[in-house]
Structures are given as structure tokens and as C-alpha cells.
Amino acid sequence: MVYKTDELHIYEKKVLKAFESLGFSLKPEKIAKKQKMDIKAVMSAAGSLESKNLVKIHRKTDYLIRLNDEGLKYAKEGLPERRLLNYLLEKKSIKMKDLFRESPFEKKDINIGIGWLKKKNCIKIKKGVLEVTKKCEKFIDKDFEDEKLLKELLKKEEIWYSSLTKDLKKGYELLKNRGLLDIKEKTTHVLEITEEGKKLLDEGLEIIEEATQVTHEDLKSGRWKRLKYRPYDIFVEYPKIYPGKTHPLRDIIEEIRKIFISMGFKESRGPIVESAFWNFDSLFQPQDHAAREMQDTFYLKNPKICDLPDEKLVKKVKDVHEHGGSTGSEGWGYKWDISIAKKPVLRTHTTCISARFLFENKPPVKMFSIGRVFRRETITYKHLPEFHQVEGIIASKDVTFRDLLGTLREFYKKLGFEVRFRPAYFPYTYLSTECEIYLPEKGSWIELGGAGMFRPEVLEPLGIKTPVAAFGLGIERLAMIKLGIDDIRMLYRSNIEWLRKNPLVKGIKLS
Structure with missing residues (x-):
């Protein structure tokens, strides 16, 4: 694109004009001094000129290196591996213990010394005995690369x-990796005028102060008629705007x-810190069940302990666990321990x-x-120790x-999924089922949660005499599918680029 001189901002003209008298390759500081401009204004104008291919900005980055406190200590006292090497040379060989x-x-x-001497191939350890290698003999009276830079x-x-x-550059890499340096980055710039910029200079640049705004006095006095205005470019690029918005996971919730x-x-809530009684015992989960273990x-x-609810309820739960109550069940056939029921836990599900x-x-x-909900899970691309769950029940004499x-089929249909x-x-439902949705792009089914009819052993102590249908579904996996991501950790990372790319408002279709 060819630019005309009247399309340039006055600062851009001033920067170009500086090349006319000072040469074709200049530092911004020199232009600022010549044209009596602020250095920030020079760089802003240079950036605009570079986008128009009138100026080329050459950037050079350098690093100012200093020792931090630990590095200074090692420079004065010697690296741990050097002091250890000197000691080993006296001993010839020594047992590790x-x-x-x-x-x-x-x-x-x-x-630290052993670790670095091994990296520098200065020692070998055989059957618990540490010896100096022959390769290291040259460093007895010679500095390592990192020692040279330290000095x-x-x-x-x-x-x-x-x-x-x-x-010394090898030593720099070693000391930087050990965290012994204080490093400050400095970028210098050199501006070079392009052939297009030279052509524009040859045409002649007239620097006239331009009006950036029209005041009341300008209008009243008629001065506005004599002011020079910069042309308004409706095709100029504009910055992308990223307004605040809710997190994609919150949108799905x-x-x-x-x-x-x-x-x-109807929506309900409960405490995150729960007693083992409500989290496990009330749901007919035996006290020796694997899910209760520390792992x-x-x-x-x-x-240290949680308060338990009504004594009658506690007694009924105890009876159900030990003998099955009056449900016709045999229970779990063990002696129920109230002290275990009082233990506080981070709830492992919202079924409580x-x-x-x-x-x-x-x-x-x-x-x-x-x-x-919280579980002791190893963090991987598909597991987290903390995640969201949606839980629900339908209690009625007619529910089947x-x-x-x-109900679950309709729920997933509204989310846009086919379910089977x-x-x-x-432990707490019968009949029981797992919900799976189909992913056409992967040609496979994925499990998202469990459901079933609460067992009589759960309902009897609670005083419920009607059937109760219950479900518990994971949300993060649903979110991964809807957002098209393969790593569950992405939902909790501060990845600003990924967050910006997600739509501002997610449509919610209720069919």
C-alpha cells in the first residue's frame, strides 16, 4: 500500500524527517534529541511506520548478569562440588556413609556436591564407595566453566x-540453571528507513502542527477554519477487545x-466438610468399604469429630448396618462403630x-x-482430586x-447428547446403572455418572416409605466434551488465550 504524506501523523513525519539529516540507520534516543520528542512518542511513531513498511525496527536483546546472594556466597567460599572434590582427593576413596x-x-x-560431581563426570560410586574419576584429574588445578564465571x-x-x-557462556547456562544469577533483560532498538520511506522523503515532508480536538473557543472565533486536520482513516486496524465474562465451566454449570x-x-445445598455418617453410613456404605480408606x-x-443427627436416626442406621433392620436384608453383619461415623471428611460425592x-x-x-466433591486422585489429563458433581433425587409413591x-435421557437430550x-x-442403589453418551467424532461411548433406586436399607432409617430414584453425574467430563478439550486440567489453568477464544455468552437451549 502506498501512503501519502498527509496521511501520516505529525510524530511519524518528525521521525522520518530525522533520517533526512542524521542518516538511514538511527537509535531512537538520537531521533528524540534531534526532534525534541519524548522517547515513548518516537517508539510509538516508529511502530506505526513499521506497520506501513516505511521504517524497519531492529531489536537486540542482551542480559545484564549479576550474582544473587547464594551465588555470591559460592563465589567467595567455593562451589560445594569443588570443596567436596578437594576433600575426596585427600581421601582417594571413601564410603558414602x-x-x-x-x-x-x-x-x-x-x-549438592555429589550431584554436580556426577554431572561433571568427576566421581563414580560403586558398592557404596565414592571415588574420583581419571576424567576429573584435569580439573584438579583447572576451573570448571561455572567457576570461571563466578570469579x-x-x-x-x-x-x-x-x-x-x-x-563463560557455558558457565552462564550452568549457573542460571542452579539459580545463582540475577539476570536483567535489556532490549535496544535501531530504526532503519526502508526504500518506501526514502521515496516519501524525496517527495518532501511538510511538518505542520495538526489539531487533535476542536475547542469551544475555536468554534466561537472561527479559528477552526484555519486548523490543519489529519485525515480520518475508517479502514485502520483496531485492537481486539476482550471483555470480562464468566468462566466456560461456570457457563456449563x-x-x-x-x-x-x-x-x-428444586435446588439444595450442603456442607463441603461432612461427617462420615452422612457421607457413607447413611447411604448403607459399610465402614470397611475400600472407598473410605485414606487413599x-x-x-x-x-x-476432630462431627456432631451426629437425631439419636433415633443413628440407632436405625446402626441396626441396618448390623442386621438389615426390618428391610428383610441381612445388613453387612459387622459391629458398627459410632466413632468412625463421627470422623470429618471432605465430601466424596454430593449424594450425602x-x-x-x-x-x-x-x-x-x-x-x-x-x-x-473431593477424592484422593492422582492429577492426570482426565482426573482431578477436586471436581463438580450434579446430584438429584425423585421421591414419590409412583416413581419407577x-x-x-x-428423566436422565431428557436431561442429556437438552444438553445435546445421545445417552444409553x-x-x-x-452400595446404596438397586437397580443401578451408569450413563454413557456417544461421541461421533471418536466413535465411542464415555461414562459420565451413576444412577439407581435407593435401597430400602438407605430409606428405612430416614423414614421414607416411597421409592426414591437417585443420580450423580460428573460435570467436568461434560465440560470437556462441550468445550472440545482433551485435558481436564485446562478447566482450571489460567490460560488467558484459551479463555479469550471461548464465546462471550453460551447459548442455553431448553427444548
Whole structure:
């Protein structure tokens, strides 16, 4: 694109004009001094001229290197590996256990020294005996690369990276990786006029002060007629705007909330710190169940115990666990321990909210809850120790397992998924099923949660005499599918680029 001189801002003209008298390759500071401009104004104009191919900006980055406190200590006292090497040369060889017991060095310095001497191929360890290698003999009276730079920095205090020799640059990498340097980055600029810029200069540049705004006095006095105005370019590029918006995971949670509300469910909430009684015992989960173990559940040190609810309820739960109550079940056939039930945990599922709700509210009811749950999971691309779950129940004398399947099918349909069910096992439901949705692009089904009819052993202590359909569904996996991501950790990373690319408002369709 060819630019005319009257299309340029006055600062752009001033920068170009400087090349006319000072040469074709200039530092911004020199232009600022010549044209009596602020350096920021020069760089702003240069950036605009570069986008118009009238000026080329050459950038050069250098690093000012200094020793930090730990580096200064090593420069004065010697690196741990050097002090250890000198000690080993006196001993010839030494057992590892004797080294830690007899040497004058701290355990930390010994570990650091051994690690770096191994990296520098200066020692070998065989059957617990540490010896100096022949390869290291040349370093007895010769400095390592990092030692050379340490000595230089001790003498000069600070050095520019560009001035380092090849050996010192190797030492720089070693010391930087060890965190012994204080590094400051500095970028310098050189502006060079292009052939297009020279042509524009040859045409002649007239620098006239331009009006950036018209005042009341300008209008009143008629001065506005004599002012020089810069042409307004309606095709000029504009910066992208990224307004504030809710997180994509929060959008999906709100979408799920609106779906259940539209289906006639009432929302409920419960505490994150829960007693083992509500989290496990009330749901007929035996006290020796694998899910209760420390590797699956977060137990709290404080508070040490939780208060339990109504004594009658506790007694009924105990009886169901030990003998099955009056349900016709044999229970689990063990001696139920109230002290285990009092242990505080971070809830492992939101099903405990359903148990509480049924105890406090009599059927008919339709309830759902959305909340965070916690499990001792290793963090991977598909597992987190903390995630969201949506839980729900339908309690009515007429509710059936078929009603449960129909409800879940309708829920997933509103989210835009095809769903199927397959048999499953859960301690607190029977019949039980797992929900799976189909992913056409992958040609496979993925499991998203469990559901079933609460067992009589769960309902009897709570005083519920009607059937109760229950479900618990994971939200993060749904979010991954809807957002098109393969790593669950992305939902919790501060990846500003990914967050910006997601739509401002996600449509919620309630069919």
C-alpha cells in the first residue's frame, strides 16, 4: 500500500524527517534529541511506520548478569562440588556413609556436591564407595566453566551476556540453571528507513502542527477554519477487545442448573466438610468399604469429630448396618462403630446432600444439587482430586426405575447428547446403572455418572416409605466434551488465550 504524506501523523513525519539529516540507520534516543520528542512518542511513531513498511525496527536483546546472594556466597567460599572434590582427593576413596559421618560439610552441601560431581563426570560410586574419576584429574588445578564465571562476576560485579566468551557462556547456562544469577533483560532498538520511506522523503515532508480536538473557543472565533486536520482513516486496524465474562465451566454449570429447574426440580445445598455418617453410613456404605480408606478419602484433623443427627436416626442406621433392620436384608453383619461415623471428611460425592434432604423433607419431592466433591486422585489429563458433581433425587409413591431413565435421557437430550444405560453396582442403589453418551467424532461411548433406586436399607432409617430414584453425574467430563478439550486440567489453568477464544455468552437451549 502506498501512503501519502498527509496521511501520516505529525510524530511519524518528525521521525522520518530525522533520517533526512542524521542518516538511514538511527537509535531512537538520537531521533528524540534531534526532534525534541519524548522517547515513548518516537517508539510509538516508529511502530506505526513499521506497520506501513516505511521504517524497519531492529531489536537486540542482551542480559545484564549479576550474582544473587547464594551465588555470591559460592563465589567467595567455593562451589560445594569443588570443596567436596578437594576433600575426596585427600581421601582417594571413601564410603558414602563415612562421608556423611566424617566430613566437615553439611548434609545439604554434600548432596549438592555429589550431584554436580556426577554431572561433571568427576566421581563414580560403586558398592557404596565414592571415588574420583581419571576424567576429573584435569580439573584438579583447572576451573570448571561455572567457576570461571563466578570469579569474573566476583571481580566485576556485573557482566553483559554479549561480552562472554564461549567458555563463560557455558558457565552462564550452568549457573542460571542452579539459580545463582540475577539476570536483567535489556532490549535496544535501531530504526532503519526502508526504500518506501526514502521515496516519501524525496517527495518532501511538510511538518505542520495538526489539531487533535476542536475547542469551544475555536468554534466561537472561527479559528477552526484555519486548523490543519489529519485525515480520518475508517479502514485502520483496531485492537481486539476482550471483555470480562464468566468462566466456560461456570457457563456449563448454569446451563445444567437451568435444565433441572425447567424440569421441575428444586435446588439444595450442603456442607463441603461432612461427617462420615452422612457421607457413607447413611447411604448403607459399610465402614470397611475400600472407598473410605485414606487413599480415596480426605479425612480432616480439625475438627476432630462431627456432631451426629437425631439419636433415633443413628440407632436405625446402626441396626441396618448390623442386621438389615426390618428391610428383610441381612445388613453387612459387622459391629458398627459410632466413632468412625463421627470422623470429618471432605465430601466424596454430593449424594450425602440427598440423604440429608430426604431426612428433612417428606415425599413427594424432586431435588437436585451442584457442588464440589473431593477424592484422593492422582492429577492426570482426565482426573482431578477436586471436581463438580450434579446430584438429584425423585421421591414419590409412583416413581419407577423407568422414570429415572426417562428423566436422565431428557436431561442429556437438552444438553445435546445421545445417552444409553448399562448395568452397574453401587452400595446404596438397586437397580443401578451408569450413563454413557456417544461421541461421533471418536466413535465411542464415555461414562459420565451413576444412577439407581435407593435401597430400602438407605430409606428405612430416614423414614421414607416411597421409592426414591437417585443420580450423580460428573460435570467436568461434560465440560470437556462441550468445550472440545482433551485435558481436564485446562478447566482450571489460567490460560488467558484459551479463555479469550471461548464465546462471550453460551447459548442455553431448553427444548
